[in-house]
Amino acid sequence: MARRCELTGKDVLVGNKVSHANNKSRRRYLPNLQKVTLMSDTLSRSIRLKVSVNALRSVEHNGGLDHFLLKAHDDVLSLRARRLKRDIKKKRALVQPGA
Secondary structure (H helix, E strand, O other), X not given: OOOEOOOOOOEOXXXXXXOOOOOEEEEEEOOOEEEEEEEEOOOOEEEEEEEEHHHHHHHHXXXXXXXXHHHOOOOOOOHXXXXXXXXXXXXXXXXXXXX
């Protein structure tokens, strides 16, 4: 699997390492990815995802994984996260048919 956050799409950046003598060589800036287990309240199960710490803070700030996924755009989410979002929407539609 690529070094890419499954929730925000944050991935590797490239740049230059510059020495004291101003010699430049290419380097990679890796995102701070962690494998975490997040709980989905709607699905009543835990999901293991590879996310950046920045995304983890955003999930906590938005009130949990379900709220974060429902607000997130599909183009930044991974395939697994998009499927999870779809399942959450289906489950919520079954629980609240009028809403």
